[in-house]
Structures are given as structure tokens and as C-alpha cells.
Amino acid sequence: MQAILEIAKLSFADAIRNKVAYGVFTFLLLLLATASALASVTMGRTELMIMDLGLGGISILGNLMAIILTIQSLQQERESRTLYVLITRLQGRWKYLVGKFLGLAAVLSIQMIMMCLILSGCIAIFGHIFWLSFVQACITTLFEIYIVIAIALLFAQSSSLFLAILLTLAMDIAGRFTFVIQQLGEQSDSTLVQFFTQGMYYLLPNLEAINLRNQAGYVANIPWHELISMMTYSISEIVFILLISAFIFGRKNLA
Numbered sequence: 001m002q003a004i005l006e007i008a009k010l011s012f013a014d015a016i017r018n019k020v021a022y023g024v025f026t027f028l029l030l031l032l033a034t035a036s037a038l039a040s041v042t043m044g045r046t047e048l049m050i051m052d053l054g055l056g057g058i059s060i061l062g063n064l065m066a067i068i069l070t071i072q073s074l075q076q077e078r079e080s081r082t083l084y085v086l087i088t089r090l091q092g093r094w095k096y097l098v099g100k101f102l103g104l105a106a107v108l109s110i111q112m113i114m115m116c117l118i119l120s121g122c123i124a125i126f127g128h129i130f131w132l133s134f135v136q137a138c139i140t141t142l143f144e145i146y147i148v149i150a151i152a153l154l155f156a157q158s159s160s161l162f163l164a165i166l167l168t169l170a171m172d173i174a175g176r177f178t179f180v181i182q183q184l185g186e187q188s189d190s191t192l193v194q195f196f197t198q199g200m201y202y203l204l205p206n207l208e209a210i211n212l213r214n215q216a217g218y219v220a221n222i223p224w225h226e227l228i229s230m231m232t233y234s235i236s237e238i239v240f241i242l243l244i245s246a247f248i249f250g251r252k253n254l255a
Helices: 001-017 017-037 044-081 084-089 094-126 131-156 161-174 177-189 191-203 222-252
Strands: none
Touching: 001 044, 001 094, 017 044, 017 094, 044 084, 044 094, 044 131, 044 161, 084 094, 094 131, 094 222, 131 161, 131 222, 177 191
16 A cells, blocks of 8 residues: 555656646636636626536546646656656556556646636626536546546557557547447447447446536536446446556566
């Protein structure tokens, strides 16, 4: 456990110093400023427009940060040979991946919370929404980011930075259309297509299953049992992906 925490601390410190995170965070501030400017000249529920734009921006930017920071962190440690030094001191390679996940999750949690607080401040300036459902949407968005970190760790083991980012983005996007993939398979007359689409439906992480952004602010609250169910699903997906990553990483030739 001590080794995992040490890896997590190193990953946290490295990600905090990374200029990419601050650049994307600055972009979010500009996005919220733009949303406020546009909303000020519109008719109707201005605060709801800002909330929709802001939550969408937080999700997109959070996903991009998770992908870039995770893959860049692992690739940099490989190039600097730090990865090999750490691996030789660990009794199991899986501890490196778990520690890396915890460290990056901590960094992105802090940034996501800051983004949500900034967004809530912008919303409060223009009006009132149902804040509980807004908070619940922020929580599920955070778990969505955790899943993306796990996916990025899986593909970050690729020798190519571009390929790792491309594969992670592809799975991220596919994870938002799993229901569509399943329906396309059901409408097909081919048994092979049906089998393939069903397999993709169950293997791909269903990121839309934990998306509450469309309901945030419009309803008083999401039933807590639904929120707990979404969090449980997210944790199970993270564990499943990390197990696959650990299996591949444990047998990968790092020489």
C-alpha cells in the first residue's frame, strides 16, 4: 500500500506542474466568460443556458485533460527512464498503475471541483436553479472522468503517443453511443453483426449511463438510489479496465 501511495504522490506532483492542465483550465474560464456574454443578450432562463454550456464544457475539457495528462505522464516517465526505476522497486507492476490512477484522479478531482464552483458562481449571478441535481450531475461527470483515466492508462502502454491518444478518444466516443450500437445490431439481419454489436455493447464502458447533465438544474434531485447505482457501475468499470491494463502491463516487455 505504501508503494501505491508513493506512486500516487509522484503522479500528483508531476500532473500539478504540467502546463497542459493550466492551459485547458484557462480555456474553460474563457468558455464560461463567453457563455455569460451570450446569455446576457438572450431572452428567458439565462442561468439554465449558462449551466448547459458550462456542464458540457466541463465534460469535454475534463475528458481531454484526463486523456492528455494520463498518456503524457506515462510516456514521459518511459522516455526519461523513470518508469523502469519505479518498476524495479515494486513487487508487482499493477501497483504502478493503481498509484498512477489515484494520483491523476486526485489532480483532476481538484480541477473539476474548481470548475464546478466557478460555473455555479456564474449561474448564481443570473438566477436560481435546482442546485442538488446540479451537484449530482457534477458528481457523475467526475466519475466519467475517472473511467476515462482508466481507459487512457490502458492505451498509454502503446509505444506511440499519437496512437494512444487516438485509441483512447475512439473508445471515449464509442462509449457514448453504446445504446445506438446495440440498436443497430438488433435491426440487422446478420447474426454475425448482431453478435459483434452485442459484444461491443457489453465490453465498451457506457458513459451515457452515468450522464445526468441533461437533467441537472431542471429537476429538484435525482433519486439517490439511481446515483449510487451509477457510481457502483463506474467503479466496476474502472476496476475491470484496470485489471485488463495490469494484465497487459505485467506481461509487457519494457526493455
